[in-house]
Amino acid sequence: MNCFRCNAPLTQYNRCPNCGADVRVNKRIMRLSNAWYNEALRFAAERNLTAARNCLLRSLRFNKENIGARNLIGLIYYETGHVVEALNQWNISQTMQPVVNPATRYLGEFSQDPHVLEKVRQSVSKYNTAVNFAQQNNEDLAVIQLNKAVSMNSHMVDAFKLLGLIHIKRKEYGKARRFLRRAYQIDNGDPDTILYLREAKAQYTKAVSELKQQSLFFRLRYAWNAKRAKAYEEFDETGFKKAVPRILYVLAGMLFGFLAAVFLVMPARQRLWENDYHDRELHLYQTLSIPKVTEVPTPAPTPSITPVPENFADMVLGNGDVFGSISALAVPEGANAESIFNQGTAAWETQDYNTCKTCMQQVLVLQDATRDTATYMNALYYLGRCYEETAESDKALVVYTKIKELYPGTSMEETADYHIGTLSNAVG
Amino acid sequence: MINFDEELKKFRPCMEIEQLNEQDVREDMTDMVDVLRSMYADLEAESGAGR
Numbered sequence: 001m002n003c004f005r006c007n008a009p010l011t012q013y014n015r016c017p018n019c020g021a022d023v024r025v026n027k028r029i030m031r032l033s034n035a036w037y038n039e040a041l042r043f044a045a046e047r048n049l050t051a052a053r054n055c056l057l058r059s060l061r062f063n064k065e066n067i068g069a070r071n072l073i074g075l076i077y078y079e080t081g082h083v084v085e086a087l088n089q090w091n092i093s094q095t096m097q098p099v100v101n102p103a104t105r106y107l108g109e110f111s112q113d114p115h116v117l118e119k120v121r122q123s124v125s126k127y128n129t130a131v132n133f134a135q136q137n138n139e140d141l142a143v144i145q146l147n148k149a150v151s152m153n154s155h156m157v158d159a160f161k162l163l164g165l166i167h168i169k170r171k172e173y174g175k176a177r178r179f180l181r182r183a184y185q186i187d188n189g190d191p192d193t194i195l196y197l198r199e200a201k202a203q204y205t206k207a208v209s210e211l212k213q214q215s216l217f218f219r220l221r222y223a224w225n226a227k228r229a230k231a232y233e234e235f236d237e238t239g240f241k242k243a244v245p246r247i248l249y250v251l252a253g254m255l256f257g258f259l260a261a262v263f264l265v266m267p268a269r270q271r272l273w274e275n276d277y278h279d280r281e282l283h284l285y286q287t288l289s290i291p292k293v294t295e296v297p298t299p300a301p302t303p304s305i306t307p308v309p310e311n312f313a314d315m316v317l318g319n320g321d322v323f324g325s326i327s328a329l330a331v332p333e334g335a336n337a338e339s340i341f342n343q344g345t346a347a348w349e350t351q352d353y354n355t356c357k358t359c360m361q362q363v364l365v366l367q368d369a370t371r372d373t374a375t376y377m378n379a380l381y382y383l384g385r386c387y388e389e390t391a392e393s394d395k396a397l398v399v400y401t402k403i404k405e406l407y408p409g410t411s412m413e414e415t416a417d418y419h420i421g422t423l424s425n426a427v428g
Numbered sequence: 429m430i431n432f433d434e435e436l437k438k439f440r441p442c443m444e445i446e447q448l449n450e451q452d453v454r455e456d457m458t459d460m461v462d463v464l465r466s467m468y469a470d471l472e473a474e475s476g477a478g479r
Contacts, residue, residue, distance in 0.1 A: 128441040
Protein backbone atom coordinates (compact mmCIF):
# COMPACT_ATOMS: atom_id res chain seq x y z
CA MET A 1 0.00 0.00 0.00
CA ASN A 2 1.42 3.35 -1.07
CA CYS A 3 0.72 6.94 -0.15
CA PHE A 4 -1.82 8.59 -2.43
CA ARG A 5 0.20 11.78 -2.43
CA CYS A 6 3.85 10.79 -2.80
CA ASN A 7 3.44 7.07 -3.60
CA ALA A 8 5.81 6.11 -0.76
CA PRO A 9 5.19 2.76 1.01
CA LEU A 10 3.03 3.21 4.11
CA THR A 11 3.57 1.82 7.57
CA GLN A 12 1.10 0.88 10.33
CA TYR A 13 0.81 4.55 11.27
CA ASN A 14 -1.86 6.92 9.97
CA ARG A 15 0.67 9.33 8.59
CA CYS A 16 2.89 8.89 5.56
CA PRO A 17 6.51 8.44 6.72
CA ASN A 18 7.69 10.43 3.68
CA CYS A 19 5.29 13.38 3.20
CA GLY A 20 3.38 13.30 6.50
CA ALA A 21 -0.04 13.20 4.84
CA ASP A 22 -3.00 11.77 6.71
CA VAL A 23 -3.53 8.35 5.04
CA ARG A 24 -6.48 7.08 7.12
CA VAL A 25 -8.94 7.55 4.25
CA ASN A 26 -6.43 6.12 1.83
CA LYS A 27 -6.05 2.99 3.96
CA ARG A 28 -9.80 2.62 4.34
CA ILE A 29 -10.26 2.81 0.57
CA MET A 30 -7.67 0.05 0.12
CA ARG A 31 -9.38 -2.14 2.70
CA LEU A 32 -12.75 -1.72 0.98
CA SER A 33 -11.21 -2.61 -2.37
CA ASN A 34 -9.72 -5.76 -0.85
CA ALA A 35 -13.01 -6.65 0.86
CA TRP A 36 -14.86 -6.53 -2.49
CA TYR A 37 -12.10 -8.59 -4.03
CA ASN A 38 -12.49 -11.25 -1.31
CA GLU A 39 -16.24 -11.28 -1.82
CA ALA A 40 -15.68 -11.74 -5.55
CA LEU A 41 -13.41 -14.69 -4.86
CA ARG A 42 -16.15 -16.35 -2.81
CA PHE A 43 -18.71 -15.86 -5.57
CA ALA A 44 -16.32 -17.08 -8.24
CA ALA A 45 -15.74 -20.28 -6.26
CA GLU A 46 -19.50 -20.85 -6.34
CA ARG A 47 -19.55 -20.22 -10.11
CA ASN A 48 -21.69 -17.14 -9.59
CA LEU A 49 -19.62 -15.23 -12.10
CA THR A 50 -22.04 -12.36 -12.56
CA ALA A 51 -21.96 -11.49 -8.85
CA ALA A 52 -18.18 -11.96 -8.80
CA ARG A 53 -17.76 -9.58 -11.74
CA ASN A 54 -19.93 -6.94 -10.05
CA CYS A 55 -17.86 -7.18 -6.85
CA LEU A 56 -14.64 -6.87 -8.81
CA LEU A 57 -15.89 -3.81 -10.66
CA ARG A 58 -16.58 -2.19 -7.26
CA SER A 59 -13.19 -3.28 -5.97
CA LEU A 60 -11.51 -1.67 -8.98
CA ARG A 61 -13.63 1.43 -8.55
CA PHE A 62 -12.04 1.85 -5.13
CA ASN A 63 -8.56 0.94 -6.28
CA LYS A 64 -7.79 0.59 -9.96
CA GLU A 65 -4.35 -0.76 -9.13
CA ASN A 66 -5.69 -3.80 -7.32
CA ILE A 67 -3.86 -6.27 -9.57
CA GLY A 68 -5.55 -9.35 -8.13
CA ALA A 69 -8.99 -7.93 -8.80
CA ARG A 70 -8.06 -6.89 -12.32
CA ASN A 71 -6.60 -10.26 -13.20
CA LEU A 72 -9.62 -12.06 -11.73
CA ILE A 73 -12.09 -9.96 -13.66
CA GLY A 74 -10.07 -10.78 -16.78
CA LEU A 75 -10.43 -14.46 -15.99
CA ILE A 76 -14.16 -14.08 -15.46
CA TYR A 77 -14.54 -12.30 -18.77
CA TYR A 78 -12.56 -15.05 -20.44
CA GLU A 79 -14.68 -17.78 -18.80
CA THR A 80 -17.94 -16.21 -19.93
CA GLY A 81 -16.69 -15.87 -23.51
CA HIS A 82 -15.80 -12.18 -23.44
CA VAL A 83 -12.24 -12.82 -24.50
CA VAL A 84 -11.54 -9.34 -25.83
CA GLU A 85 -12.57 -7.74 -22.54
CA ALA A 86 -10.36 -10.24 -20.74
CA LEU A 87 -7.38 -9.32 -22.90
CA ASN A 88 -8.10 -5.67 -22.23
CA GLN A 89 -8.05 -6.17 -18.44
CA TRP A 90 -4.87 -8.23 -18.56
CA ASN A 91 -3.19 -5.61 -20.74
CA ILE A 92 -4.01 -2.90 -18.18
CA SER A 93 -2.83 -5.15 -15.37
CA GLN A 94 0.47 -5.80 -17.15
CA THR A 95 0.96 -2.11 -17.75
CA MET A 96 0.40 -1.32 -14.06
CA GLN A 97 2.65 -4.12 -12.80
CA PRO A 98 5.01 -5.40 -15.50
CA VAL A 99 6.80 -7.89 -13.25
CA VAL A 100 5.50 -10.75 -11.13
CA ASN A 101 2.09 -10.58 -12.72
CA PRO A 102 0.03 -13.64 -13.79
CA ALA A 103 -1.51 -11.51 -16.55
CA THR A 104 1.79 -11.77 -18.43
CA ARG A 105 1.34 -15.54 -18.60
CA TYR A 106 -2.28 -15.23 -19.70
CA LEU A 107 -1.38 -12.87 -22.51
CA GLY A 108 1.60 -15.02 -23.44
CA GLU A 109 -0.66 -18.00 -24.12
CA PHE A 110 -2.60 -15.94 -26.64
CA SER A 111 0.43 -14.49 -28.33
CA GLN A 112 2.04 -17.93 -28.70
CA ASP A 113 -0.83 -19.32 -30.79
CA PRO A 114 -2.21 -16.89 -33.41
CA HIS A 115 -4.97 -19.39 -34.34
CA VAL A 116 -6.59 -18.88 -30.95
CA LEU A 117 -6.94 -15.17 -31.54
CA GLU A 118 -8.30 -15.79 -35.03
CA LYS A 119 -10.88 -18.18 -33.61
CA VAL A 120 -11.88 -15.63 -31.00
CA ARG A 121 -12.20 -12.96 -33.65
CA GLN A 122 -14.44 -15.17 -35.82
CA SER A 123 -16.65 -16.28 -32.94
CA VAL A 124 -17.18 -12.67 -31.81
CA SER A 125 -17.90 -11.63 -35.39
CA LYS A 126 -20.51 -14.41 -35.81
CA TYR A 127 -22.13 -13.55 -32.48
CA ASN A 128 -22.41 -9.89 -33.45
CA THR A 129 -23.89 -10.86 -36.81
CA ALA A 130 -26.38 -13.10 -35.04
CA VAL A 131 -27.46 -10.30 -32.72
CA ASN A 132 -28.12 -8.12 -35.76
CA PHE A 133 -30.09 -10.88 -37.47
CA ALA A 134 -32.15 -11.49 -34.34
CA GLN A 135 -32.95 -7.80 -33.96
CA GLN A 136 -34.12 -7.79 -37.59
CA ASN A 137 -36.46 -10.74 -36.84
CA ASN A 138 -34.32 -13.01 -39.00
CA GLU A 139 -34.10 -15.77 -36.42
CA ASP A 140 -33.19 -18.66 -38.72
CA LEU A 141 -29.97 -16.99 -39.80
CA ALA A 142 -29.32 -15.86 -36.25
CA VAL A 143 -29.51 -19.46 -35.01
CA ILE A 144 -27.10 -20.60 -37.70
CA GLN A 145 -24.57 -17.92 -36.78
CA LEU A 146 -24.96 -18.57 -33.08
CA ASN A 147 -24.42 -22.30 -33.53
CA LYS A 148 -21.21 -21.53 -35.39
CA ALA A 149 -20.14 -19.10 -32.66
CA VAL A 150 -20.66 -21.60 -29.84
CA SER A 151 -18.88 -24.31 -31.80
CA MET A 152 -15.80 -22.00 -31.92
CA ASN A 153 -16.12 -20.72 -28.38
CA SER A 154 -17.96 -23.13 -26.12
CA HIS A 155 -18.02 -20.63 -23.21
CA MET A 156 -19.92 -17.89 -24.95
CA VAL A 157 -22.68 -17.40 -22.40
CA ASP A 158 -24.38 -14.62 -24.33
CA ALA A 159 -24.64 -16.81 -27.42
CA PHE A 160 -26.22 -19.62 -25.38
CA LYS A 161 -28.64 -17.18 -23.82
CA LEU A 162 -29.67 -15.77 -27.18
CA LEU A 163 -30.11 -19.28 -28.60
CA GLY A 164 -32.31 -20.14 -25.63
CA LEU A 165 -34.37 -17.00 -26.08
CA ILE A 166 -34.92 -17.63 -29.80
CA HIS A 167 -35.95 -21.24 -29.16
CA ILE A 168 -38.38 -20.08 -26.48
CA LYS A 169 -39.93 -17.75 -29.01
CA ARG A 170 -40.21 -20.64 -31.47
CA LYS A 171 -41.83 -22.78 -28.73
CA GLU A 172 -38.96 -25.26 -28.95
CA TYR A 173 -38.66 -25.49 -25.21
CA GLY A 174 -36.57 -28.66 -25.09
CA LYS A 175 -33.82 -27.09 -27.20
CA ALA A 176 -34.08 -23.84 -25.29
CA ARG A 177 -33.57 -25.64 -21.99
CA ARG A 178 -30.54 -27.46 -23.37
CA PHE A 179 -28.77 -24.23 -24.36
CA LEU A 180 -29.79 -22.37 -21.23
CA ARG A 181 -28.56 -25.18 -19.01
CA ARG A 182 -25.18 -24.87 -20.69
CA ALA A 183 -25.15 -21.13 -19.93
CA TYR A 184 -26.19 -21.89 -16.36
CA GLN A 185 -23.34 -24.37 -15.97
CA ILE A 186 -20.85 -21.65 -16.90
CA ASP A 187 -22.43 -18.86 -14.86
CA ASN A 188 -25.14 -19.79 -12.40
CA GLY A 189 -25.66 -16.21 -11.24
CA ASP A 190 -26.80 -14.61 -14.46
CA PRO A 191 -30.33 -13.31 -13.80
CA ASP A 192 -31.28 -13.46 -17.48
CA THR A 193 -30.25 -17.10 -17.76
CA ILE A 194 -32.26 -17.97 -14.66
CA LEU A 195 -35.30 -16.11 -15.96
CA TYR A 196 -35.18 -17.77 -19.38
CA LEU A 197 -34.57 -21.16 -17.86
CA ARG A 198 -37.60 -20.83 -15.59
CA GLU A 199 -39.73 -19.67 -18.47
CA ALA A 200 -38.58 -22.53 -20.71
CA LYS A 201 -39.22 -25.06 -17.97
CA ALA A 202 -42.69 -23.72 -17.25
CA GLN A 203 -43.65 -23.64 -20.91
CA TYR A 204 -42.18 -27.10 -21.48
CA THR A 205 -44.22 -28.57 -18.59
CA LYS A 206 -47.32 -26.86 -19.89
CA ALA A 207 -46.76 -28.16 -23.42
CA VAL A 208 -46.17 -31.71 -22.20
CA SER A 209 -49.32 -31.54 -20.10
CA GLU A 210 -51.37 -30.38 -23.09
CA LEU A 211 -49.89 -33.09 -25.25
CA LYS A 212 -50.78 -35.69 -22.67
CA GLN A 213 -54.33 -34.46 -22.50
CA GLN A 214 -54.62 -34.74 -26.26
CA SER A 215 -53.14 -38.19 -26.52
CA LEU A 216 -55.42 -41.18 -26.94
CA PHE A 217 -53.77 -43.05 -24.14
CA PHE A 218 -54.40 -40.27 -21.70
CA ARG A 219 -58.05 -40.03 -22.75
CA LEU A 220 -58.56 -43.77 -22.41
CA ARG A 221 -56.94 -43.78 -19.02
CA TYR A 222 -59.05 -40.84 -17.96
CA ALA A 223 -62.22 -42.59 -19.13
CA TRP A 224 -61.25 -45.78 -17.32
CA ASN A 225 -60.52 -43.94 -14.10
CA ALA A 226 -63.78 -42.03 -14.33
CA LYS A 227 -65.74 -45.22 -14.93
CA ARG A 228 -64.05 -46.97 -12.06
CA ALA A 229 -64.65 -44.02 -9.76
CA LYS A 230 -68.32 -44.07 -10.72
CA ALA A 231 -68.54 -47.80 -10.03
CA TYR A 232 -66.99 -47.35 -6.61
CA GLU A 233 -69.37 -44.53 -5.93
CA GLU A 234 -72.39 -46.63 -6.88
CA PHE A 235 -71.14 -49.49 -4.79
CA ASP A 236 -70.74 -47.22 -1.79
CA GLU A 237 -74.21 -45.80 -2.26
CA THR A 238 -76.26 -48.91 -2.81
CA GLY A 239 -73.96 -51.41 -1.20
CA PHE A 240 -73.89 -55.07 -1.82
CA LYS A 241 -77.55 -55.25 -2.88
CA LYS A 242 -76.84 -53.65 -6.21
CA ALA A 243 -73.66 -55.58 -6.81
CA VAL A 244 -75.19 -59.07 -6.33
CA PRO A 245 -77.08 -59.22 -9.66
CA ARG A 246 -73.95 -58.17 -11.50
CA ILE A 247 -71.97 -60.93 -9.84
CA LEU A 248 -74.71 -63.44 -10.69
CA TYR A 249 -74.71 -62.30 -14.32
CA VAL A 250 -70.99 -62.80 -14.47
CA LEU A 251 -71.22 -66.27 -12.91
CA ALA A 252 -74.07 -67.27 -15.23
CA GLY A 253 -72.07 -66.10 -18.21
CA MET A 254 -69.08 -68.13 -17.11
CA LEU A 255 -71.27 -71.24 -16.62
CA PHE A 256 -72.90 -70.83 -20.03
CA GLY A 257 -69.51 -70.50 -21.65
CA PHE A 258 -68.26 -73.65 -19.93
CA LEU A 259 -71.32 -75.69 -21.02
CA ALA A 260 -71.03 -74.43 -24.58
CA ALA A 261 -67.41 -75.51 -24.62
CA VAL A 262 -68.24 -78.99 -23.28
CA PHE A 263 -71.22 -79.74 -25.52
CA LEU A 264 -70.52 -77.85 -28.70
CA VAL A 265 -66.87 -77.24 -29.11
CA MET A 266 -65.24 -80.29 -27.60
CA PRO A 267 -67.09 -83.00 -29.66
CA ALA A 268 -66.28 -81.23 -32.88
CA ARG A 269 -62.66 -80.94 -31.82
CA GLN A 270 -62.60 -84.59 -30.84
CA ARG A 271 -63.95 -85.61 -34.24
CA LEU A 272 -61.31 -83.55 -35.89
CA TRP A 273 -58.58 -85.18 -33.81
CA GLU A 274 -59.91 -88.66 -34.59
CA ASN A 275 -60.09 -87.95 -38.32
CA ASP A 276 -56.63 -86.57 -38.23
CA TYR A 277 -55.41 -89.65 -36.37
CA HIS A 278 -57.00 -92.00 -38.89
CA ASP A 279 -55.56 -90.06 -41.81
CA ARG A 280 -52.12 -90.24 -40.32
CA GLU A 281 -52.47 -93.93 -39.59
CA LEU A 282 -53.60 -94.66 -43.16
CA HIS A 283 -50.76 -92.65 -44.55
CA LEU A 284 -48.31 -94.57 -42.38
CA TYR A 285 -49.67 -97.92 -43.51
CA GLN A 286 -49.51 -96.92 -47.12
CA THR A 287 -45.98 -95.66 -46.74
CA LEU A 288 -44.69 -98.73 -44.91
CA SER A 289 -46.78 -101.22 -46.96
CA ILE A 290 -48.15 -102.75 -43.79
CA PRO A 291 -51.60 -104.17 -44.12
CA LYS A 292 -54.07 -102.03 -42.27
CA VAL A 293 -55.85 -103.63 -39.40
CA THR A 294 -59.26 -102.19 -38.95
CA GLU A 295 -60.46 -102.02 -35.39
CA VAL A 296 -63.83 -103.68 -34.98
CA PRO A 297 -65.44 -102.84 -31.67
CA THR A 298 -67.74 -105.87 -31.57
CA PRO A 299 -66.51 -108.88 -33.45
CA ALA A 300 -69.01 -110.38 -35.82
CA PRO A 301 -70.29 -113.82 -35.01
CA THR A 302 -67.55 -116.20 -35.97
CA PRO A 303 -68.63 -118.51 -38.72
CA SER A 304 -67.55 -122.07 -38.55
CA ILE A 305 -64.31 -122.30 -40.47
CA THR A 306 -63.93 -124.88 -43.08
CA PRO A 307 -60.25 -125.59 -43.63
CA VAL A 308 -59.03 -125.18 -47.14
CA PRO A 309 -57.52 -128.34 -48.43
CA GLU A 310 -53.82 -128.75 -47.86
CA ASN A 311 -53.25 -129.14 -51.58
CA PHE A 312 -53.71 -125.42 -52.04
CA ALA A 313 -50.24 -124.92 -53.37
CA ASP A 314 -50.59 -127.83 -55.68
CA MET A 315 -53.71 -126.28 -57.10
CA VAL A 316 -51.87 -123.03 -57.62
CA LEU A 317 -49.13 -124.78 -59.44
CA GLY A 318 -51.51 -127.05 -61.25
CA ASN A 319 -53.72 -124.96 -63.47
CA GLY A 320 -52.40 -121.47 -62.67
CA ASP A 321 -55.82 -120.37 -61.62
CA VAL A 322 -56.03 -121.24 -58.03
CA PHE A 323 -58.89 -118.88 -57.48
CA GLY A 324 -61.03 -120.54 -59.99
CA SER A 325 -60.33 -123.87 -58.39
CA ILE A 326 -60.80 -122.94 -54.80
CA SER A 327 -63.89 -120.92 -55.43
CA ALA A 328 -65.71 -124.17 -55.21
CA LEU A 329 -64.54 -124.69 -51.62
CA ALA A 330 -67.19 -124.71 -49.01
CA VAL A 331 -67.40 -121.55 -47.00
CA PRO A 332 -70.19 -120.95 -44.48
CA GLU A 333 -73.00 -118.88 -45.75
CA GLY A 334 -73.25 -115.34 -44.45
CA ALA A 335 -69.54 -115.23 -43.66
CA ASN A 336 -67.95 -111.79 -43.90
CA ALA A 337 -64.54 -111.57 -45.53
CA GLU A 338 -63.54 -108.56 -43.42
CA SER A 339 -64.37 -110.22 -40.11
CA ILE A 340 -62.58 -113.38 -41.12
CA PHE A 341 -59.60 -111.29 -42.14
CA ASN A 342 -59.61 -109.56 -38.76
CA GLN A 343 -59.85 -112.86 -37.03
CA GLY A 344 -56.85 -114.01 -39.02
CA THR A 345 -54.79 -110.96 -38.18
CA ALA A 346 -55.67 -111.44 -34.52
CA ALA A 347 -54.41 -115.00 -34.78
CA TRP A 348 -51.25 -113.64 -36.46
CA GLU A 349 -50.66 -111.35 -33.50
CA THR A 350 -50.87 -114.27 -31.13
CA GLN A 351 -48.56 -116.28 -33.41
CA ASP A 352 -51.32 -118.81 -34.15
CA TYR A 353 -50.18 -119.24 -37.72
CA ASN A 354 -52.38 -122.25 -38.60
CA THR A 355 -55.61 -120.41 -37.69
CA CYS A 356 -54.38 -117.32 -39.49
CA LYS A 357 -53.58 -119.43 -42.54
CA THR A 358 -57.08 -120.95 -42.52
CA CYS A 359 -58.73 -117.54 -42.16
CA MET A 360 -56.75 -116.06 -45.01
CA GLN A 361 -57.57 -118.99 -47.25
CA GLN A 362 -61.25 -118.41 -46.55
CA VAL A 363 -60.91 -114.74 -47.35
CA LEU A 364 -59.35 -115.66 -50.68
CA VAL A 365 -62.26 -117.95 -51.42
CA LEU A 366 -64.83 -115.34 -50.47
CA GLN A 367 -63.25 -112.52 -52.45
CA ASP A 368 -62.20 -114.57 -55.39
CA ALA A 369 -64.46 -112.56 -57.66
CA THR A 370 -62.85 -109.23 -56.75
CA ARG A 371 -59.15 -109.83 -56.51
CA ASP A 372 -58.12 -106.23 -56.62
CA THR A 373 -59.33 -105.36 -53.12
CA ALA A 374 -56.88 -104.48 -50.39
CA THR A 375 -58.26 -107.26 -48.20
CA TYR A 376 -57.55 -109.82 -50.88
CA MET A 377 -54.03 -108.54 -51.35
CA ASN A 378 -53.34 -108.45 -47.62
CA ALA A 379 -54.83 -111.91 -47.17
CA LEU A 380 -52.38 -113.23 -49.76
CA TYR A 381 -49.55 -111.51 -47.98
CA TYR A 382 -50.50 -112.97 -44.60
CA LEU A 383 -50.92 -116.38 -46.14
CA GLY A 384 -47.42 -116.16 -47.51
CA ARG A 385 -46.04 -115.06 -44.16
CA CYS A 386 -47.86 -117.94 -42.41
CA TYR A 387 -46.29 -120.43 -44.82
CA GLU A 388 -42.95 -118.85 -44.07
CA GLU A 389 -43.45 -119.15 -40.33
CA THR A 390 -44.58 -122.76 -40.60
CA ALA A 391 -41.48 -123.56 -42.68
CA GLU A 392 -43.46 -124.21 -45.89
CA SER A 393 -41.16 -122.22 -48.11
CA ASP A 394 -42.36 -123.71 -51.37
CA LYS A 395 -45.94 -122.66 -50.72
CA ALA A 396 -44.81 -119.27 -49.54
CA LEU A 397 -42.86 -118.78 -52.75
CA VAL A 398 -45.92 -119.68 -54.79
CA VAL A 399 -48.03 -117.13 -52.91
CA TYR A 400 -45.45 -114.34 -53.23
CA THR A 401 -45.11 -115.10 -56.92
CA LYS A 402 -48.89 -114.80 -57.24
CA ILE A 403 -48.77 -111.43 -55.47
CA LYS A 404 -46.19 -110.21 -57.95
CA GLU A 405 -48.32 -111.42 -60.80
CA LEU A 406 -51.52 -109.83 -59.54
CA TYR A 407 -50.17 -106.49 -58.25
CA PRO A 408 -47.29 -105.38 -60.44
CA GLY A 409 -45.82 -101.96 -59.82
CA THR A 410 -47.14 -101.67 -56.24
CA SER A 411 -45.32 -101.53 -52.96
CA MET A 412 -46.73 -104.96 -52.22
CA GLU A 413 -44.83 -106.31 -55.22
CA GLU A 414 -41.61 -104.94 -53.70
CA THR A 415 -42.47 -106.58 -50.40
CA ALA A 416 -43.11 -109.90 -52.17
CA ASP A 417 -39.81 -109.50 -54.00
CA TYR A 418 -38.05 -108.97 -50.73
CA HIS A 419 -39.53 -112.15 -49.22
CA ILE A 420 -38.83 -114.17 -52.35
CA GLY A 421 -35.22 -113.00 -52.12
CA THR A 422 -35.03 -113.95 -48.45
CA LEU A 423 -36.52 -117.40 -49.09
CA SER A 424 -34.28 -118.02 -52.10
CA ASN A 425 -31.18 -117.22 -50.04
CA ALA A 426 -32.38 -119.48 -47.25
CA VAL A 427 -32.99 -122.35 -49.68
CA GLY A 428 -29.83 -121.72 -51.60
CA MET B 429 -44.19 -14.44 -19.92
CA ILE B 430 -41.00 -13.13 -21.44
CA ASN B 431 -41.22 -10.23 -23.85
CA PHE B 432 -38.88 -11.33 -26.57
CA ASP B 433 -38.27 -7.92 -28.06
CA GLU B 434 -37.54 -6.35 -24.68
CA GLU B 435 -35.15 -9.16 -23.81
CA LEU B 436 -33.47 -8.90 -27.18
CA LYS B 437 -32.57 -5.29 -26.49
CA LYS B 438 -30.35 -6.49 -23.63
CA PHE B 439 -28.05 -8.23 -26.08
CA ARG B 440 -25.32 -5.96 -27.29
CA PRO B 441 -22.53 -6.75 -29.72
CA CYS B 442 -19.33 -7.97 -28.10
CA MET B 443 -16.15 -5.97 -28.32
CA GLU B 444 -14.09 -6.95 -31.39
CA ILE B 445 -10.36 -7.47 -31.19
CA GLU B 446 -9.83 -4.53 -33.48
CA GLN B 447 -11.48 -2.30 -30.85
CA LEU B 448 -9.13 -3.47 -28.11
CA ASN B 449 -6.81 -0.47 -28.06
CA GLU B 450 -9.62 2.03 -28.52
CA GLN B 451 -11.44 0.57 -25.53
CA ASP B 452 -8.28 0.74 -23.48
CA VAL B 453 -8.14 4.46 -24.12
CA ARG B 454 -11.83 5.08 -23.62
CA GLU B 455 -12.27 3.29 -20.32
CA ASP B 456 -12.83 5.52 -17.35
CA MET B 457 -10.07 4.50 -14.98
CA THR B 458 -10.80 7.02 -12.26
CA ASP B 459 -10.94 5.43 -8.81
CA MET B 460 -11.49 6.58 -5.24
CA VAL B 461 -7.76 7.16 -4.75
CA ASP B 462 -7.83 9.59 -7.66
CA VAL B 463 -10.80 11.36 -6.10
CA LEU B 464 -9.00 11.53 -2.76
CA ARG B 465 -5.90 12.83 -4.43
CA SER B 466 -7.92 15.48 -6.23
CA MET B 467 -9.69 16.55 -3.04
CA TYR B 468 -6.38 16.79 -1.21
CA ALA B 469 -4.92 18.92 -3.99
CA ASP B 470 -7.94 21.22 -3.83
CA LEU B 471 -7.59 21.52 -0.07
CA GLU B 472 -3.90 22.35 -0.41
CA ALA B 473 -4.68 24.95 -3.05
CA GLU B 474 -7.32 26.56 -0.86
CA SER B 475 -5.05 26.61 2.17
CA GLY B 476 -2.19 28.06 0.06
CA ALA B 477 -4.49 30.77 -1.26
CA GLY B 478 -5.67 31.58 2.30
CA ARG B 479 -2.16 32.21 3.45
